[in-house]
Amino acid sequence: MKLQYNYAFFDEGSKREIRRATLKAVAIPGYQVPFASREMPIGRGWGTGGLQLTLSLIGNEDTLKVIDQGSDESVNAVNIKKLIVNTTGAPVTEETKEATLIQSRHRIPEEPLGSDQILVLQVPYPEPLRYIEPSEYVTKRLHGDKEYSGAWLMLFEQIMKHGKMATGADHAVFVHDRYLMAPSPIPRFDNPKMHDSEALILLGAGREKKIHAVPPFTKVESIAFDDYPFEVEQFTDKSCIKCGATHTFMDEIISGLKTVHQCNDSSHCLSRMNQEAV
């Protein structure tokens, strides 16, 4: 542990401010709470929102896991881990079950999370209506009035063009029947994991200076029309080439002339392989 920095990098006042915003976000599920996003030793857009949440929350009893698009070993995940470990000395794990604090970019782990865990998601664009409405003043009003026609319209256009729901990631959700929320660019596959989650889910957008939250056991419903129900990505007939899993979110890998599939959540895949080996 390097002592020239305060514990968890920030001064205590900064942590307190971020925690206050976090508490407000928990109290108003799905509502985007503004906060004074700090300068970080990594660039905005590289997970600073998530990192600030993690640093403000981490304590002596925590075990940390950091994932970037399902991988614990990507450069980005490794660097974020280094910063946290160097300033806290916190133990790190790749096992989802062992972690108490999980910071993730663009995935929710396959392993169901429990009530003693917190998931922190990194968010590039927290405003689900931004594409249709450039003004923050107006989108705040629209949320206030619960006027979400714009989001429905985007979905309608998608269905018109592709004949089906075609959101790549970040498919908007209604939280607690009130606020429309961007779940961060997780695949649709992960949206249902937010519903009634035992774990607290916190979402931080560093560049946009917003924190939002899904408290435990909260209703989370993906936006969908009555005659075009919400669907997750299908991997029918596909199985992971490594662990043989059939119900996980998979990456397509072109190996030679063949296309094979592999679990995107590498630690889940590994623990399945280890189990088989036993």
Place this chain on the structure above:
Amino acid sequence: MFEQPVLKVEGLRKQFGDGCGHCNSLSVDALEKNYCTTCGTVYACQDLNFEVYKGEILGVVGESGSGKSTMMQCLYFDKEPTSGAVYIDSYKEGRANLFEESSQQKRYIKDMVLGKVYQNPIYGLRMNISAVGNIAEKLISSGVREVEPMKARAKELLEAVNIPTFRMGEAPKNFSGGMQQRVQIAKALSNNPPVLLLDEVTTGLDLSVQANVLDLIKEIQRDFGVSIIVVSHDLGVIRMLADRTIVMLNGKIIESGLTDQILEDPQHEYTQQLVNALL
């Protein structure tokens, strides 16, 4: 034939600026133009009172700057009036002053009770969303959550305004001016509102395209039974469309009556000039 007022405007005023000791002490008629020479406050609409009857087209004519657009913007909540009231018989039995409703209720009124067509289509349409999507938006706002019925309704409306089927999936930014106005009209009609507001919808279009849109407005009055307020600086347009007409000058209504009567026997000097210019 038009006994029942569908929409009633009472004492509508809109000023830009706070006024000063000088203009605040003046009565409405004492201002020579529509602004105060001391403080520059613009009195764009000064005590407008009129009614629109079921199924009629009411024309509003007057030179540029006479306050026509400001009045329409107030009626569609694009601008907040300084004072006044508007009632619509199909909303809360005509007993609620729409200006005093909540922003949510105003949105509901804009979706269900009124339709507006702007001179500049960028205010009325989403240029990057398909024509069908533009119409669906109004249906979505009114609470529809099924794709297929919305598609069907949008196609029916776009057909009614003569948009070819193969272009309905295109975004209006690719359309000609006349087509854009027709899509706006279809959008305004999507929830069958009892009242349509049309502000200079043919201004800036080629004459032949203009004639085409004017015919469409007549057709819509006949087929949809909707009441329409048509605003234009062009008395020729008003003559083509309006059953009754009000004439505005410097933010005031200076004359009103059956359109034929106004054309044949204009009372006010300004109206006489307008009519003479037409012949």
